[in-house]
Amino acid sequence: MTKVTSLPADDKSCGWYHLSKPRQPRPSHYGNSSARWVVVGAGFTGLAAARQLALNFPNDEIVLVEAQEVGFGTSGRNAGFAIDLPHDIGADDYIGDIDTAKISLKLNLTGQSLLKELVERHNIDCQMKACGKYQAAIEDRGIAVLDAYRRGLDKLGQAYEMIDGDDLPAHIGTHFYRKALFTPGTVLIQPSALVKGLADSLPANVSLYENTPITGVEYGEKTVLTHAFGSITADKLILTNNAFGMSFGFLKGRMLPVFTYASITRQLTADEQARLGGKPFWGLIPADPFGTTVRRTPDNRLLIRNSFSFNPDGRSNTKYLDRFVKRHRASYERRFPMLPGVEFEYTWGGSLALSRNHMGHFGELAPNVYGALCCNGLGVTRGTATGKLLADWLANDRDELIDFLLRTSGPNRNPPEPFLSAGVNLNLKWGQYRAGRES
Secondary structure, eight states: EEEEEOOOOOOSOHHHHSSHHHHHHHOOOOEEEEEEEEOOOSSSHHHHHOOOHHHOOOOOOEEEEEEEEEEGGGGSOOEEOOSSSOOOSTTTTSSSSSSHHHHHHOOOOOOOOHHHHHHHHHOOSSBBBBEEEEEEOOOOOHHHHHHHHHHHHHHTTOOOOOEEEGTTTTHHHOOOOEEEEEETEEEEEHHHHHHHHHHHHHOOEEEEEOOOOEEEOOOSSSSSEEETTEEEEEEEEOOOGGGGGGGSSTTTTTTTTEEEEEEEEOOOOHHHHHHHOOOOOOOEESSSSSEEEEEEOOOOOOEEEEEEEEEEOEEEEEHHHHHHHHHHHHHHHHHHHTTTTOOOOEEEEEEEEOOTOOOOOOEETTTTEEEOOOOOTIIIIHHHHHHHHHHEEETTTOOOOHHHHHHOOOOOOOTTTTTTHHHHHHHHHHHHHHTTTOO
């Protein structure tokens, strides 16, 4: 028996969750039951895997287990960018190998297209806007990143627009940035609302159990999952719980649970909207990866997202909220001096499952155990695509995307503790310091 010692425990102040339409959570699992397919983790990846398994195996029951409430965990806590373009931060032009970049683009577009189709078909109210994104810079280092990425996009044949600082206020209101690179393919969403809607539109042969944290696993010809109220026996187990896959005994010491933090304001008044100007909704990511992400939402709120912490157990630590909300306030005031006194209504943290080589896992983990794990910050699109493709592979389908994912090396091994925590924390602190005014 593998005892699961680390369980999801997110803070209770996620703005996306509280601002999205309330739903009735599905009941927890009780008693002892069996199913051919059991999926653990009902975020973007798990929802996509369960949905596609149900379509591929219409006569089978698909059990989907979520430790918390759907929309409350990691998938409902990101900045809400469904990004299409590859962005290889290890490459000089942020594109790298052109063949790999083309496959990555196709993967991201697959996830994006799936979400667009489901939102339209099921009328999911998640503020989905196909409005592109800005990548903006203020420091010289950031300007150099934009120029390099522009060269990479030229190589990949993708559309973009370079916007000088004097012209940016017409787009985003603020005069803060010197230059931005606009790409039209990104879709913006309210992530918690989208996850809730995806869960409530699952096929009839998916049984979703919420607030059912798995506390023990026994592997064998069949897998027995135990929890506080009973057990579930799976013929085939699919793990879509990102860094918590390590607690299930897989990819130990290969994933990095890094948290990032966001604050969202109250709604702007009509006068404040007029003072801000610019477009009615937009999303901006920083040229420096340690900088600040900013959004203006369709319901006229401003979101600030920056700051990082390394939480090895994958669980939230509320001490960081009090520390980082002050940084959010400073970032907000630098960008929006025309809007003083606009309070933050919510501040929260959310985890990323990262690997040092920026690779995820796709495929078999053990006999009758499979996983799509470690999205490296692309959970919305890449998680959706890999969840769907894993279900297709389990139905004996193959295509170039599945073959590409099966060929990847997976996350590489981390250094042992205490060197790991010391190194990650030092890197996070240095990166945030070096970001300068981008933060």
